Every structure is written in structure tokens, then in C-alpha cells.
Amino acid sequence: xxxxxxxxxxxxxxxxxxxxxxxQTERPRAFVGAQIIPISxxxxxxxxxxxxxxxxxxxxxxxxxxxxxxxxxIDVNGKVxxxxxxxxxxxxxxxxxxxxxxxxxxxxxxxxxINVRDNSIMRARAGGITTVNVMPGSGHLSSGQTLYLKLxxxxxxxxxxxxxAQGNIAGGLKMANGTNSIRAGSTGPFPGTRAKSAxxxxxxxxxxxxxxxxxxxxxxxxxxxxxxxxxxxxLVEAMDGKRMVHFHxxxxxxxLTALRLSKEFGFRxxxxxxxxxxxxxxxxxxxxxxxxxIVIDAPGGKLETVDLVAxxxxxxxxxxxxxxxxxxxxxxxxxxxLRSAGMAVRAxxxxxxxxxxxxxxxxxxxxxxxxxxxxxxxKDADFIILSGDxxxxxxxxxxxxxxxxxxxxxxxPEDRLYAVGGYGAGRDExxxxxxxxxxxxxx
Amino acid sequence: MKTNRVLQGMTLWLFILTIAASTTVSAQQIxxxxxxxxxxxxxxxxxxxxxxxxxKIERVGSARQVNIPSGYQTLRAKVVTPGLIDAxxxxxxxxYLNQPHDQMQLELSASIQxxxxxxxxxxxxxxxxxxxxQYGVTTVQTGHAPGALMSGQTMIxxxxxxxxxxxxxxxxxxxxxxxxxxxxAQGGRSPGTRAKQIxxxxAELLKAREYDTKxxxxxxxxxxxxxxxxxxxxxxxxxxxxxxINAHRAQDIMSALRLAKEFNLRIxxxxxxxxxxxxxxxxxxxxPVIIHPTMFRAGxxxxxxxxxxxxxxxxxxxxVALQSGYETYVxxxxxxxxxxxxxxxxxxxxxxxxxxxxxxxxxxxxxxNRVGSLESGxxxxxxxxxxxxxxxxxxxxxxxxxxxxxxxxxx
Numbered sequence: 001x002x003x004x005x006x007x008x009x010x011x012x013x014x015x016x017x018x019x020x021x022x023x024q025t026e027r028p029r030a031f032v033g034a035q036i037i038p039i040s041x042x043x044x045x046x047x048x049x050x051x052x053x054x055x056x057x058x059x060x061x062x063x064x065x066x067x068x069x070x071x072x073x074i075d076v077n078g079k080v081x082x083x084x085x086x087x088x089x090x091x092x093x094x095x096x097x098x099x100x101x102x103x104x105x106x107x108x109x110x111x112x113x114i115n116v117r118d119n120s121i122m123r124a125r126a127g128g129i130t131t132v133n134v135m136p137g138s139g140h141l142s143s144g145q146t147l148y149l150k151l152x153x154x155x156x157x158x159x160x161x162x163x164x165a166q167g168n169i170a171g172g173l174k175m176a177n178g179t180n181s182i183r184a185g186s187t188g189p190f191p192g193t194r195a196k197s198a199x200x201x202x203x204x205x206x207x208x209x210x211x212x213x214x215x216x217x218x219x220x221x222x223x224x225x226x227x228x229x230x231x232x233x234x235l236v237e238a239m240d241g242k243r244m245v246h247f248h249x250x251x252x253x254x255x256l257t258a259l260r261l262s263k264e265f266g267f268r269x270x271x272x273x274x275x276x277x278x279x280x281x282x283x284x285x286x287x288x289x290x291x292x293x294i295v296i297d298a299p300g301g302k303l304e305t306v307d308l309v310a311x312x313x314x315x316x317x318x319x320x321x322x323x324x325x326x327x328x329x330x331x332x333x334x335x336x337x338l339r340s341a342g343m344a345v346r347a348x349x350x351x352x353x354x355x356x357x358x359x360x361x362x363x364x365x366x367x368x369x370x371x372x373x374x375x376x377x378x379k380d381a382d383f384i385i386l387s388g389d390x391x392x393x394x395x396x397x398x399x400x401x402x403x404x405x406x407x408x409x410x411x412x413p414e415d416r417l418y419a420v421g422g423y424g425a426g427r428d429e430x431x432x433x434x435x436x437x438x439x440x441x442x443x
Numbered sequence: 444m445k446t447n448r449v450l451q452g453m454t455l456w457l458f459i460l461t462i463a464a465s466t467t468v469s470a471q472q473i474x475x476x477x478x479x480x481x482x483x484x485x486x487x488x489x490x491x492x493x494x495x496x497x498x499k500i501e502r503v504g505s506a507r508q509v510n511i512p513s514g515y516q517t518l519r520a521k522v523v524t525p526g527l528i529d530a531x532x533x534x535x536x537x538x539y540l541n542q543p544h545d546q547m548q549l550e551l552s553a554s555i556q557x558x559x560x561x562x563x564x565x566x567x568x569x570x571x572x573x574x575x576x577q578y579g580v581t582t583v584q585t586g587h588a589p590g591a592l593m594s595g596q597t598m599i600x601x602x603x604x605x606x607x608x609x610x611x612x613x614x615x616x617x618x619x620x621x622x623x624x625x626x627x628a629q630g631g632r633s634p635g636t637r638a639k640q641i642x643x644x645x646a647e648l649l650k651a652r653e654y655d656t657k658x659x660x661x662x663x664x665x666x667x668x669x670x671x672x673x674x675x676x677x678x679x680x681x682x683x684x685x686x687x688i689n690a691h692r693a694q695d696i697m698s699a700l701r702l703a704k705e706f707n708l709r710i711x712x713x714x715x716x717x718x719x720x721x722x723x724x725x726x727x728x729x730x731p732v733i734i735h736p737t738m739f740r741a742g743x744x745x746x747x748x749x750x751x752x753x754x755x756x757x758x759x760x761x762x763v764a765l766q767s768g769y770e771t772y773v774x775x776x777x778x779x780x781x782x783x784x785x786x787x788x789x790x791x792x793x794x795x796x797x798x799x800x801x802x803x804x805x806x807x808x809x810x811x812n813r814v815g816s817l818e819s820g821x822x823x824x825x826x827x828x829x830x831x832x833x834x835x836x837x838x839x840x841x842x843x844x845x846x847x848x849x850x851x852x853x854x
Contacts, residue, residue, distance in 0.1 A: 123741075297781055298574055300539025301773035306570075310854075330740055331773055336785070342835025393784045393835050420789065423720060426746025 028052035029404070030067040033077035037390070039359050040374035049081055051381035054403035059375045076385060082355070083375050084130025084382035084400065085337055086362025088292040089246065089272050089326030092120040092334065097136020097144025097174065102189045103181060103197075104204050106173055107230035108144035110134050116149075116157050117429040119418065120329060125151050125408040126419035127327075127334040128397040130382040131162075131362070131372050138176035138248040141191070141201050145234060146172040146246060148366050150382070151400070153407045162368070170368070172270075173238050175201070176248035177257055178304050198257055205265040208235035238267040244367060246292075248272045250304035252279040259287045270365045272326070274316075275308040281319035290322040290365045294332065295340040313357065314348030323353065324361035335419060342391040355390060471497050471846060474511040475825055477523030481794070483802045483816040493523060495823040498846035503817050518841055518848070522832055524797060525817050526581025526824025526844060528804035529779045530733045531687070531713055531766035533588045534572050535565040535600070535607075539775045545569070548588035548769070550595065554628045555647055557618040557679070558671035559595030561586030565607040567600075571776045575767075576602040577850045578778050579826035579839045582612065582805075582814050588769045589621040589689035589713065592628070592640055593647075596675070597687060599810055601824070603844045612810055617687035617711065618679055620644070622695040623744050641698050648706050651676030685709035691735075691744040693717040700728050711807060713766070716748035722759045731762035731807040734799075736777045737785035739768065753799060754790030764804035784833035796833060822846075829853075 036047030048065040050058040095114035098105030136143035148170040149160040162170040186192040211232040218224035237243035245267045247258045262269040274291045299308040325340040341354040363373025381404040388395040400408035473495040480491030492509040494501040538545030547564040587595030597616045604610035634640040655677035688699040703710040712732045767777035787796035805815025823846035830837030842850040
């Protein structure tokens with residue numbers, strides 16, 4: 001019958017969806033002979049990395065690690081393995097947050113707007129990124145909820161989510177100050193000045209405090225609870241420390257304003273961009289606020305970044321701040337993310353802290369330090385195989401693995417197209433009905 | 444006695460002048476000694492010496508062959524290269540503040556304004572000029588940006604000088620032209636389509652041809668009134684200056700080649716991200732390509748850009764140079780040293796990657812008599828590095844332009 005083939009294809013595709021593939025992959029894999037950079041300790045020459053069930057089960061020198069019987073052994077002699085990169089600020093997937101109706105819209109979500117088949121997501125995998133904080137923009141004081149994603153090979157956003165034990169979707173809250181969120185000369189609802197920006201934010205957080213108080217006083221009595229408010233409940237999560245605020249801020253005084261608000265309302269904060277962070281490095285360090293910075297090749301482009309210096313990372317490191325990196329894709333291309341480390345070292349950061357900034361620093365900024373950021377037993381098997389030293393311009397990301405599944409392989413022509421570019425690279429990943437031949441394999 | 448004091452005064456002055464004179468003379472005499480010297484005019488020299496005198500390269504060779512005379516200031520480096528050339532930028536017109544007063548790279552009152560000169564808009568003291576200089580970029584083609592059908596002229600300058608006259612190498616280098624979406628007019632004006640872009644250009648070139656004919660053949664009292672726009676296009680028709688055509692889609696590149704053929708124009712392709720699709724056609728037309736920055740964002744008309752295109756074009760025998768391009772936001776300029784490093788990692792050999800920002804760029808820009816290689820008689824534009832110029836962790840340690848040390852910042 002005519003309907004049979006499409007039906008078979010449909011059933012086949014469901015059966016071979018990523019979820020069921022994960023269940024099938026139980027055989028351990030041992031990657032043998034690479035230089036391993038675990039980040040949690042010194043690099044291991046002639047190392048062995050064993051992964052199974054999506055986790056790292058062993059990592060160490062060849063002499064100290066027993067390769068389990070029956071494991072698939074992969075020779076990675078001459079290569080370098082390090083943890084998958086953590087991009088703490090990206091706009092891949094073409095998602096959105098708030099619209100033009102007002103400057104504070106924490107109720108809007110990247111979850112409801114991202115396209116995970118967008119070609120930018122393919123490029124992120126090619127760049128060695130395994131965990132990414134996808135954010136709405138900086139045109140608002142708060143543009144919405146961010147999403148922490150694992151770049152698994154998925155067709156829908158649900159395939160890429162990170163969930164905690166209670167089933168909560170991992171993500172943060174985007175906030176911003178400075179010129180992007182100001183509409184000069186505005187008569188409302190957007191702020192026209194920096195002072196107005198801060199006071200609008202304070203008003204909302206005060207409302208959130210009162211909302212929280214009402215809920216507490218209600219002691220579960222449904223008749224006393226306030227009507228559920230999608231925006232205020234997110235601000236409450238931030239104040240309760242359950243949702244990290246990722247705060248876009250450039251100028252030194254704007255950075256201090258962000259810290260001031262964080263202190264007043266008790267929300268945890270990651271400073272994002274921090275172009276003039278070097279001017280207030282001691283204050284940032286004293287506030288224990290992590291700083292996620294971007295490596296940009298020239299100052300200017302807007303007034304807030306005219307004093308951007310290449311030494312930003314080095315100066316923040318020296319002041320004792322936690323420094324991480326991001327692409328702000330599409331501002332910089334995800335495929336060049338690893339370049340951040342080399343360029344930061346060029347300008348004075350230590351090698352160790354620069355590589356930490358690409359991995360574990362980001363993990364900590366996303367509260368995912370127990371799962372990713374280093375190559376340690378028990379952590380997610382998120383790693384990249386490089387052709388050489390991560391700080392060398394010549395080194396390529398050869399393979400990207402997320403939870404023990406290969407999601408990018410430079411040797412596959414369709415993957416190489418996104419890594420290097422070329423005709424068709426502008427096209428989103430298409431859903432091909434090749435279920436019969438297993439489609440995208442995981443080896 | 445008074446005479447004694449006068450004599451003492453004169454002796455003192457003579458003494459001061461002699462010291463001043465001898466210091467000035469030494470500043471004009473520099474020896475750069477590098478463990479590896481890329482002359483870009485032959486094999487790299489191990490333990491090489493570049494002698495500089497009065498702004499020019501005096502002599503280049505190995506340390507064994509070339510004695511460093513006394514009175515020469517010696518600078519040492521691990522690697523030495525010619526000054527880097529950025530074949531297409533907008534620095535000096537498009538400033539880093541990105542405010543209305545420092546954005547002079549695009550006049551949008553009309554779509555075709557080839558008469559606008561870059562020398563009339565250049566701010567030599569703009570911070571980004573200094574920024575490029577510190578990274579060893581010593582010569583740039585800068586001026587009007589892509590973004591209008593014919594936005595104006597470009598020029599070639601050194602990244603030094605307090606004003607354009609001190610910096611200029613070629614005051615009128617090319618006419619900046621843009622095809623495709625970036626070349627459309629705003630607000631419903633023409634051109635609004637690709638077909639209209641080409642037909643407007645053809646009509647304007649025909650008009651210029653008529654103007655030029657009348658100017659040269661008509662009697663003095665019957666010559667047309669002098670017209671700056673027609674004059675500029677007449678220079679293009681006579682092949683005195685090229686059209687610098689920004690085009691990314693393969694169809695726009697083909698339109699550029701077709702236009703060049705119809706009017707026998709010299710053209711240079713600018714950007715050309717889909718040029719890998721029409722390699723044979725570009726090669727047959729003998730058109731050089733100033734390829735887009737390697738790390739450019741792949742979106743819009745550049746969505747199909749490949750990092751390997753410089754290598755692809757070079758392998759086909761097409762002349763290639765590299766650029767930092769035109770950025771409207773952040774980063775306000777790119778740096779060809781870094782873009783060349785990215786190209787080096789994508790199919791170019793060490794010397795090929797150097798060539799697209801030195802010799803080959805100089806040749807395409809028509810300034811190879813002065814810059815692009817370390818050879819006797821050429822301008823003393825030299826860059827010093829503490830390691831492989833393309834490695835992330837290497838640094839520029841010194842920059843010399845016209846025989847003067849203009850930067851010793853470690854960048």
C-alpha cells in the first residue's frame with residue numbers, strides 16, 4: 001500500500017532517535033595514546049581516556065589505567081584530548097527573548113524560540129563547544145531566560161536540554177546595562193539614562209521581594225497565594241540563588257552598578273563581556289563575581305568598548321578573579337572559540353588559567369561544575385580531540401564528543417562543510433530520511 | 444672678556460649641534476638582525492641582516508655576508524618580515540568611536556559617487572590607524588566602504604603621519620563599487636535590484652565614455668563643462684584606475700566580470716566569498732582577488748564563505764591579497780596579521796600566507812616598486828617578531844616604517 005513506506009520511515013526514525021541510541025551504546029570506549037589535558041591536573045603524556053554510558057570511567061597515563069575487557073580501543077596517538085569547551089555567552093540557534101513592549105521581560109524564554117538545527121549550532125560543534133549558554137540579547141534590561149544546552153545531536157530543543165534531578169531545565173537570567181538597553185531620549189517604557197535603567201530594575205526586584213513575601217506568608221494556603229506571575233517568579237529564583245544572572249556590562253561604572261544590584265537583591269551574578277573589567281579588577285575579585293570575557297581584535301565599535309584592551313583577561317586573572325571566555329556568536333564565530341585562549345596568553349594570561357577559562361571556569365559559571373569542565377572520573381564524557389596544542393593556530397578540532405556520543409567529525413564531509421565553510425554551509429541541518437542506513441552514526 | 448664668552452657660547456652651540464646631527468644620522472641608520480628573515484624575494488635567510496638608511500632598504504643578506512657598519516642602531520628579532528599590507532580597509536574614514544562624526548566611509552545621498560576622494564576624508568590620527576600599525580600593518584588601501592553602488596575612491600597610505608599628505612602613497616587607487624544586497628540603495632531609491640545595479644553602471648560608463656570623447660576631441664569652446672564624476676569614470680574607462688568591486692555571490696562575481704569585459708575595465712574583486720565556484724572564469728579574466736577576512740562571520744551574502752578560498756584561488760594561479768574589510772560594529776577593525784594566520788591554518792604554506800599580506804598584495808595594489816619585500820631600494824618597512832608570526836602566542840616586537848622605528852610595543 002502507498003502509505004506503508006512513509007509509515008515505516010516514520011516508525012524507523014522514532015526508533016532510531018537519539019534517546020534510543022543512547023540506550024544501545026553501553027560498550028566502553030578507550031581513547032589511547034593522546035596527550036590528555038584534564039584541566040583538573042597536569043597534562044598526561046601518553047594518556048588513556050575511558051568512557052562508558054555517557055560518563056568518564058577512567059582517565060590517566062597508559063600505565064595507570066586498565067582498559068576494560070571488551071572495550072573498543074581507539075588509537076589517538078599524536079593527538080590532544082581536552083574537555084569539551086564551555087561557551088558561556090552565545091546566540092546560536094537564532095533564538096529570541098523579549099520584544100519591544102518593555103525593558104524587563106524575564107518571563108520570555110530561549111526555550112520557546114531556538115532552532116537547534118540552525119547552521120550556527122553545527123558550527124558550534126565544529127568549534128569544539130559541548131556546553132553553551134544560549135542567551136537572548138542585550139537590548140533589554142532583562143531580555144529573558146537563557147538556556148544551558150549540551151550540543152548533542154538532536155532534532156528538537158528537548159534533545160539538548162540539561163535537567164537537574166528534579167527535572168528543572170538548566171538556564172540563567174539575562175540582564176544588561178549600559179548603552180544597548182538604553183533608548184536615548186526615550187519617554188518610556190525603555191530607559192533613557194543609566195540611572196533610570198538601574199531604578200527600573202530595582203523596582204521590579206522590590207516587587208519580586210513582595211511577591212516572595214506573600215508566598216511565604218501564605219504557607220501553602222491556596223486562598224492566600226498571590227496570582228502566579230511568570231516574570232516575578234523568575235526574579236525570585238534569581239534572588240533565591242537558584243537562577244544565575246548573566247549580566248552584560250562593559251563600562252567600569254556599569255560593572256559596579258551590576259555588582260551593587262547583585263548585592264542589594266542577593267542574586268548570584270556572572271559578569272558578561274566586562275570590557276573595562278581591567279579598570280575595576282580588584283572590585284570584581286573582591287565581590288567574587290566571575291567574569292566572562294570576549295577576545296575581540298580591536299577596541300571601539302561602540303563607546304563602551306573604546307577602552308577594551310587585549311590584557312583584560314591577564315589583569316583580571318592577576319587580581320584573582322575567575323575568568324572565562326565566550327564567543328557571543330555571532331559577534332565572533334564559534335569555530336574560532338579556541339583562539340580565545342591563545343590570544344589571552346599572548347596578552348599575558350597564564351596558559352593554565354587560559355585553558356581553565358575555556359572549560360572549568362565556564363562550567364562553574366553555569367553551576368555545571370559537577371558535570372563538565374574537566375576530564376575526571378564520573379563526569380560527563382564531553383571532550384574534544386585536537387590535532388595539536390590547543391594554543392596553536394594550526395590545531396584543528398578533529399572530533400567533538402558529548403556524553404560519549406560523537407557529534408562532530410572533521411573527517412565526515414558533511415561535518416567538514418560546517419567546520420571550514422563552503423557552498424551549502426549556510427543551510428541549516430536538514431532532516432534526511434536515511435534511517436534505513438542508520439543515518440548519523442555515533443562512531 | 445666678552446669675546447671669550449661669545450667664543451665659549453659658539454663652541455657650546457657647535458657642540459650641541461654636532462651631537463644633535465650625529466644622533467639624527469644614527470636614527471636614519473638601522474640594522475635589523477633576525478634569526479629568520481623573510482625577504483619575500485627569494486628564500487628566507489637564516490641569521491639575516493637588513494640594513495636601513497635614509498628611509499630605504501640599503502642591503503639585505505646573511506650576517507656573514509653583510510657587515511653592520513658602525514653608527515647603525517641594531518635591532519634583533521627571532522623573525523623579520525616586510526611591513527604587512529592590508530589590501531582593503533576603511534580605517535581613517537571609519538573611526539573606532541562609531542559615532543556620526545567619525546563615520547565618513549559612506550555617503551548615501553546618491554548611489555553613484557565615484558568622484559568622492561579618500562584623501563578628503565582621511566583622519567591620520569584615528570586610533571585604529573595606530574592600532575593596525577602596532578601589529579605590523581604598515582601599508583593599507585583605505586577609503587570609501589562597500590555599501591553603495593559606487594561609494595567613492597580608495598587610496599593607499601602608510602600607517603604613519605599626522606595628516607594624509609605625510610601618509611599618502613597613492614592618493615587615488617580605485618573606485619569602490621558594490622554589487623549584490625550590500626549595493627542596494629535605501630528608502631526605495633535605485634538600485635533596488637541586481638539588474639538595476641548593472642544597468643545603472645553601464646549607463647553611467649556609457650555617459651562617461653561620451654564625455655571623455657567630447658573632452659578630448661571637441662574644440663576648446665565646445666568642450667562640455669568639467670564634471671568630476673565623469674572625469675573619474677573616464678579614468679576608469681582608460682584603465683588608469685581599477686574598479687574595486689565588492690561581490691560575494693557567484694552571480695555577482697560573474698556580473699563584475701561581464702561588466703569588465705564589456706568596457707575593457709581593470710577590476711579587482713573585493714570579498715568574493717563564492718569565488719571558489721567560478722575559479723576558471725576569474726582566472727581566464729586575469730582578475731586579482733582581495734579575499735574576505737578568513738574569520739569573517741558567515742552570514743547573509745557570505746553564508747557560504749570558506750576559510751580555504753585563499754588557498755583554492757592561489758592554487759589556481761589567481762593573484763590573491765588579504766584584507767581586514769569593513770566592520771560596522773564590533774570589532775571595528777580586523778587585523779590582517781591574524782586573518783593571515785587563520786588562512787595559514789587553512790591550506791596556505793608559511794610563505795603563501797605571508798605573500799598575501801606582502802608581495803602579492805603590493806603587486807595587486809600597484810605599489811610593489813616601493814613595498815612588499817625586503818629588497819635594496821625599497822621602502823624600509825619592516826616588522827619584528829619574537830616567534831612564528833602566525834602563532835597566537837607570538838608577538839610583534841617592533842615596527843619600522845620608512846626607515847623609522849614607529850612602534851616597539853610588544854603586541
